[in-house]
Amino acid sequence: MNGVKNSKLVQSINRLAVLKAIRDHGQLSKTELCEATGLSHPTVAAIVEGLCREGFVDDAGYGNSSGGRKPAIFEFNPRARYIIGVDFKRDNVVLGVADLAASIIERRTIDNLPNVEAVADGIAALVEELGRERIVSIGVGARGFIDDHTGSLQWIANTRKTNIPLKELLEKRTGCDVFIDHNYNLAALGERNFGAGRKARDLIYINVGTGISAGLIINGHIYRGRLGQAGEFGHTVVDINGSPCECGRKGCLESLVSGAALARAAVEALQRGDKSKLADITEGNLSRISGVHVIECAEKGDSLCLELSRRAGEILGAGIINLINLFNPEMIIVGGSLIRPGGVLMKTLAETVDRDADRATRQDFKLVASELGGDAVLIGVATLVLEDWLQLTLEGVN
Numbered sequence: 296m297n298g299v300k301n302s303k304l305v306q307s308i309n310r311l312a313v314l315k316a317i318r319d320h321g322q323l324s325k326t327e328l329c330e331a332t333g334l335s336h337p338t339v340a341a342i343v344e345g346l347c348r349e350g351f352v353d354d355a356g357y358g359n360s361s362g363g364r365k366p367a368i369f370e371f372n373p374r375a376r377y378i379i380g381v382d383f384k385r386d387n388v389v390l391g392v393a394d395l396a397a398s399i400i401e402r403r404t405i406d407n408l409p410n411v412e413a414v415a416d417g418i419a420a421l422v423e424e425l426g427r428e429r430i431v432s433i434g435v436g437a438r439g440f441i442d443d444h445t446g447s448l449q450w451i452a453n454t455r456k457t458n459i460p461l462k463e464l465l466e467k468r469t470g471c472d473v474f475i476d477h478n479y480n481l482a483a484l485g486e487r488n489f490g491a492g493r494k495a496r497d498l499i500y501i502n503v504g505t506g507i508s509a510g511l512i513i514n515g516h517i518y519r520g521r522l523g524q525a526g527e528f529g530h531t532v533v534d535i536n537g538s539p540c541e542c543g544r545k546g547c548l549e550s551l552v553s554g555a556a557l558a559r560a561a562v563e564a565l566q567r568g569d570k571s572k573l574a575d576i577t578e579g580n581l582s583r584i585s586g587v588h589v590i591e592c593a594e595k596g597d598s599l600c601l602e603l604s605r606r607a608g609e610i611l612g613a614g615i616i617n618l619i620n621l622f623n624p625e626m627i628i629v630g631g632s633l634i635r636p637g638g639v640l641m642k643t644l645a646e647t648v649d650r651d652a653d654r655a656t657r658q659d660f661k662l663v664a665s666e667l668g669g670d671a672v673l674i675g676v677a678t679l680v681l682e683d684w685l686q687l688t689l690e691g692v693n
């Protein structure tokens with residue numbers, strides 16, 4: 296029995312080695328595959344035939360010959376299977392389809408967020424269109440408290456819905472495997488592998504939007520903490536006498552720098568009589584002012600918004616220096632709806648860190664803006680699934 300098991304394991308490892316070699320090199324002949332994997336010609340031929348049959352590998356014509364017959368060339372087919380990413384943003388849900396190269400090939404937005412059934416309907420329709428058998432799995436980037444064991448969400452984004460059995464609901468509706476993680480963890484992973492992270496071993500991704508959160512990558516892996524709730528950077532206190540925060544304490548980073556905090560500070564200034572383009576944009580309806588409006592007006596030179604953005608950059612800088620001192624990361628990537636590469640907030644943030652961070656910890660340290668922007672979570676889902684899937688193909692051999 297063990298002999299059968301071992302021979303299956305060897306076959307699986309060989310199959311994975313061939314698949315990885317074709318994927319990493321783009322196009323290879325069988326002879327080149329033998330050289331890349333160290334396997335014999337008959338073994339490679341049998342594996343390639345199986346992979347072609349399953350659609351993972353395509354015949355790509357013939358290569359050049361140095362004498363004799365031209366060799367047949369094979370290439371990886373990233374569209375053989377798909378991964379569905381689900382990104383719960385504050386006001387909507389973005390569904391993305393990624394191929395096996397982690398490229399996003401389709402995006403759809405579902406606006407009626409409080410209705411989780413509508414989100415499940417959208418995902419189920421997508422699964423139906425793509426073909427259930429072609430989906431590797433579905434990954435969800437969510438906000439709120441996630442129960443690691445059951446995949447339940449304590450609440451979703453800005454709704455007050457509680458204890459939503461999201462994993463169970465989606466698995467029942469689609470028949471696919473579903474996993475749920477915090478969207479900032481997934482964004483960190485996406486940036487690390489396909490964005491600004493450049494495979495750094497230790498990095499932190501900070502999302503600056505409606506709230507503030509941090510995805511920690513330590514030693515190449517997401518650090519989630521004991522209950523999976525690590526990364527609540529927005530609720531670290533930077534001013535014990537500061538504004539009240541919704542968590543019940545005072546002076547949390549989120550109560551001073553987030554989109555809601557920027558909007559609140561802008562409204563207070565306007566009510567005191569300050570002049571700003573913000574009043575025109577919102578036609579005098581101050582309740583419509585958002586943090587993104589403040590950032591956009593700052594880019595247009597509005598003096599109130601410039602001042603608020605600079606102040607936000609300085610406070611966030613102080614918070615980030617705390618992170619640098621705690622974790623000594625290689626880089627910190629800053630993304631989210633309030634971040635514009637080269638914008639005032641980002642510039643002030645970089646200046647603050649450069650000026651105030653300890654010389655020893657900031658040696659070779661990089662502070663950069665996100666490269667993946669709004670796609671970071673979807674690409675993070677694809678990264679996590681692919682890492683797993685390449686190992687699982689070990690079991691896929693017949």
Ligand SMILES: [Zn+2]
Nearest residue numbers: 530540542547
């Ligand atoms: Zn707080």
